[in-house]
Amino acid sequence: MGLTQMGCIEVVCGSMFSGKTEELMRRLKRAQYAKQKIQVFKPVIDQRYSTDHVQSHDANKILSTPVKTAKEILDRVDDNTRIVGIDEAQFFDDYIVEVAQKLAYRGTRVICAGLDLDFKGQPFGPMPLLLAVAESVTKLSAVCVVCGAPATRSQRLVAQTETIPAENDSNFKEGQVLVGAHDYYEARCRICHEPNAIMTSQPGLFPNQMKSQIQNSSKQNNKNLAEIG
Ligand code: ADP
Ligand code: MG
Numbered sequence: 001m002g003l004t005q006m007g008c009i010e011v012v013c014g015s016m017f018s019g020k021t022e023e024l025m026r027r028l029k030r031a032q033y034a035k036q037k038i039q040v041f042k043p044v045i046d047q048r049y050s051t052d053h054v055q056s057h058d059a060n061k062i063l064s065t066p067v068k069t070a071k072e073i074l075d076r077v078d079d080n081t082r083i084v085g086i087d088e089a090q091f092f093d094d095y096i097v098e099v100a101q102k103l104a105y106r107g108t109r110v111i112c113a114g115l116d117l118d119f120k121g122q123p124f125g126p127m128p129l130l131l132a133v134a135e136s137v138t139k140l141s142a143v144c145v146v147c148g149a150p151a152t153r154s155q156r157l158v159a160q161t162e163t164i165p166a167e168n169d170s171n172f173k174e175g176q177v178l179v180g181a182h183d184y185y186e187a188r189c190r191i192c193h194e195p196n197a198i199m200t201s202q203p204g205l206f207p208n209q210m211k212s213q214i215q216n217s218s219k220q221n222n223k224n225l226a227e228i229g
């Protein structure tokens, strides 16, 4: 490649467990083979695992910088960085779009991974805007744990149990954010997804009994597949 690189924005989206973080890491690792300097950022809201790594559900890790705001990314990108990875992009404010655009105009390849839909099946935060300005969009699906079809949605299994900072951020609709993985959400297809079927959290009834309550009330009755997950 020549001295100048044309920047671009790539978005990797999909439901929880669809492999967004895996795909982000795959692209970043390939860039490392090409000896291109990468930097990875994620919002501090995502405290599921360690705070200085991006980690997929299958425990692959890559070093990342936690940031509180989108603007902080611009401040922290080094001049010689060729590729900027941003995980959990849905949690940033709309300014993330300007950040991605600025970096891309500067010649940086920006790869954003994030949930396109929240647990209600509604567009999540700045993702629709990012998708619109991106050069490339990859929409991944997980496997619906109820029926086995491709899953495009994230089923929340419990009511809000933790208050986390971004809940107070006016950018998010009330209750939109509950960070967690297997205990709180599962991947479902459009038909099995029940946006309004959130059980009230009860200590001791969490999460497996709730899961079966929800699944029993589900429109799908494929018992064998419902056991998976
Ligand atoms: P995302 O970042 O989209 O939430 P990850 O990249 O962290 O997803 O994890 C994807 C991995 O999650 C898969 O490779 C698989 O091992 C695991 N997984 C767990 N549940 C499911 C599911 N229902 N469908 C597909 N993969 C699943
Ligand atoms: Mg992820």
Ligand code: ZN
Binding pocket: 144, 145, 146, 147, 148, 149, 188, 189, 190, 191, 192, 193, 220
């Ligand atoms: Zn399904």
